[in-house]
Amino acid sequence: MRSLNIVTITDEEGAQMHTLEAIMAATIMVVIILFAVQATSLTPLTSSTANAHIESQMYIIGQDMLTSLDHSSNGQNSDLKDEIINWNGEMYVWNGTNYQSDDNKNNSLDGPVVDLLKLILVDYGIAHNIEFTYSSISESGNYTKYNEKLENYYIYNGDPSDNAVIVSRKVLLSESDVGSSYKTATGIPDVDGSTTALYNIIDVKLTLWRM
Template identity: 25%
Template sequence: MVSERGQVHTLEAIVAGLLLMSSIVFALQMTAVTPLSASTSSQHIENQQEASAAGVLATAARNDSLRETVLYWNSTESRFHGATVNGFYTRKLPTELGRRLQQTFGDRGIAYNVYVTYYKSGRPQRKPILYRGEPTDNAVSAGKTVVIANETRLLHENMTRGPRVNNSNFYADKNGEGPVFDVVRVEVVVWRI
């Protein structure tokens, strides 16, 4: 009787060990660590990308190239100068902001889109200025506002001053009374390729 109990306990221990080992193997197969898995290092990279985008926008706001980009509008064709028939750029942005974004992100395997948010008929609208594709889940963004006054002029293709902004020749509408035509927000969305 004692020998039968010992065999049963031994068999029980072996089965329990196999069960434990197979559950560990199963759990390890279910979780895979990939280069795109969330980690502190990837979070750090995303924080750096967000700070870089914010820095480019702050510099562009200081040297007025952010306003230049917003006003680089072809009122005759209702799109940005030289943009595709969809109304936005797909390769590069031909303003100083575009050159700075290319210097910062262009050769580093980082893609970016540039959007402008404005009001049309009292409702917020978001228009791409530069669109390079759908951002991934690890995309980050930074934004900066630009105040457009009533006397602000659109820019011709050669960057000379054109007509004053108004509801019929610009993508945004005048909001209310007063000296401000509209307040728009330029947003840069950045992600690793």
């Protein structure tokens, strides 16, 4: 009788396979974004129709970038969420080679988010700002009320032009995601106190425009 060889996949091997799938998916998305950028002429034109087409293409590029950066698998944080969690509250400006802190010239950004910004936007001359918008709270007497949303620049490269486009993506932060010093460093508060595991919801706003 012919014997059957049963191959079992351990948890570690399964995790490696999922990680490889996530890397491949992210790589494919980046390739698609690069193809879209290279296939689109982003030169300034006087025609309003042509400008509208350029703005539409930049909007799609921005959406694809945020979607790619917010991709996660196996319960891991996305690159975009990690960027928010690891933020020290400083504003960064492109200095020609790196994103440098406006307050401390010795601090600069690195990592997957920066790599994608350089590859898709910087290399093609697309100016950009990134803002983190979040809810604030104020206590009065025995109740807490929500204030209007506040905005902090994460990356600032100047005032956008009239033909700028804005894309955004919401990222949920839990109390377990941040440390005790996070509010002090960033100004982002725990809007739900100890009632639930929710900490805050960050609206990441990416603004793109041609110089």
